[in-house]
Amino acid sequence: MLDGGVIVRALAAPGRPHPHDVLIAGGGLATGVLLWTLRLHGGPPLFGLPASLTLLALTVMAAAELLRRTAPMAALVLALPALALDFCTGTLIATVLMFTDVVYAAVLYGPPGASRRIPLYSELLTVLATVVTAAVWRVPQVMLVGIGLALITMAPASTGLIIRNHRDAAQSARLRAEQTALLAEMDRTQAVAGERARMARELHDLVANHLSAIAIHATAAQTIDDPAATRAALGVIRENSVQGLAEMRRLIGLLRDPKATGEEPAATPTLDGVAALVEQARTNGAASGLAFVLDDARRPAGPSGPSSPRGPADPSGGRPPAPVELAAYRIVQESLTNALKHAAPGEVRVRIAHDPGGTLTVAVRSPYADRPGPRAPGSGAGLVGMRERIALLGGEFDAGPTDGPDGTVWWVRAALPGTGEEGRR
Known part of the structure; x- marks a missing residue:
């Protein structure tokens, strides 16, 4: 019984015949005994050997069939002398x-x-036997010897080789398909994780600033017994609530299908909006004794002011790539939010510049306060998000306290590749 090579050796326990092999051996042995009993064999024995040895050859061949799957080479070693004895x-x-x-x-x-x-x-055995027989007998019938040997040796060997090649090719294709599916699943998992991390960063950066301002001014309104200060705090709370709600709506619009909702995604923030961030932080931090200053060294010389001082022209000759501008904007936004939560009263300075090599640098310095807790609660994910943004763009990031002549300050520094292909053209 030929199984086409579908069942592999692993299905049979070592040293124990497979059930199919037992059926093949038993069926062959029973058929051979029946043929011998009916005297349906090839002819009289040669070399004076007793006819009963035919049954011995049959029994050895049946034993070889029991090993065809668990020990195929041992089965072949047993089958060769059994076949020779059968012929004789x-x-x-x-x-x-x-x-x-x-x-x-x-x-x-x-x-x-x-x-x-x-x-x-x-093949070699068939050719050699045919040549030797033809050389000895020199009759046309010797070709039947070659044909017979080819049928019992070459034909099954070639069939087994073809089926084995097909089986191995199918296994290789199945392994490649499994590897491709695994790689696709890994890519999908990484893409989902990356998208979730990006959404978490965007949500944190969009909302945390407004919610921190709301929490700070709500605390001030509760603790200060001054109607004017309370009204001012409530005004700031309302303004940040409206802006935070608008930011949330824009973020939701990015996650939906614009054609289905009728909403258009918001424009990507750029460094041109940093002045508005500083102005908003100045308003939100006034009650905490914080003064915010923007030093934008990218801009050409122009009128000086508290939020746009004079500085050298942008040496890059063009705008940074959009992802770089967005990352720099978010770094400033998160740094200002952290200053509102943690900084001691004093000056918070934001500096943006282009290095001679075209690198865009962002630095935020704020007075360090060793307080037991922040002015407003936070998630603790701000620094993690900033590091992730800079790492994705191949930049450098550093944040931490630094001792200086004016005492301990908290520095946030980011260096980004500030010149894209458009800028180099």
């Missing part, structure tokens, strides 16, 4: 057919090297 004692067709199956199984289930050598040896 009358030749039962059942023994010959079982031999062909043993050859087929040796190629299909044997080691890779044996599967390549057995077909070659069967």
Whole structure:
């Protein structure tokens, strides 16, 4: 019974015949005994050997069939002398057919090297036997010897090799498909994780600034018994509430289908909006004794002011790429939010500049306060988000307290590749 190579050796326990092999061996043995009993064999024994040895050859061949899957090379070693003995004692067709199956199984289930050598040896044996027989007898009928040997050696060996090649190709294709599916799943997981991290950064940067201002001024309104100060705090709270709600709506619009909702995504923030951030922080931090100053060294010389001092022209000759501008804007935004929460009363200075090599640098310095807790609660994800933004763009980031002549200050520094392809053109 030929199974086409679908069942591999792992299905059978080592040293224990597979159930299919037991059926093949038992069926071959029973058929051979029946043929011998009916005297349906090839002819009289040669060399004076007793006819009963035909049954011995049949039994050995059946034993080889039991090992066809668990020990295919040992089965072939047993089958070869059994076939020779069968030829010399009358030749039962059942023994010959079982031999062909043993050859087929040796190629299909044997080691890779044996599967390549057995077909070659069967071809050489067929050619050699045909040539020798023709040289001895010199009659046309000797060609039947070659045909018979080819049918019992070359044909099963070639069939086993073809099926093995197809099986190996199918296994390779299945492995490649599994690897492709695994890589696709890994890419999908990484894409989902990256998108979730990006959404978390955007949500934090968009809302945290407004919510921090609301919390700070709500605390001030509760603790200061001054109607004018309370009205001013409520005004700031309302303004930040409206702006925070608008930012949330824009973020939701980015996550929805604009065609289905009728909403258009908001424009990407740029460094031109940093002055508005500083002005808003100045308003929100006035009650905490914080003064905010913007030093924008990218701009050409112009009128000086508290939020736009004079500085050298932008040496890059063009705007930074949009992702760089967005990252720089978010760095300033998060740094100002952290200053509102943690900084001691004093000056908070924001500096933006282009280095001679075209690198865009952002630095925010604020007075360091060793307080037990912030003015407003936070998630603690601000510095993590800033580091992630800079790392994605291949820049450098540093944040922490630094001792200076004016005492301890908190520095946030970011260096970004500030010149894109458009700027270099």
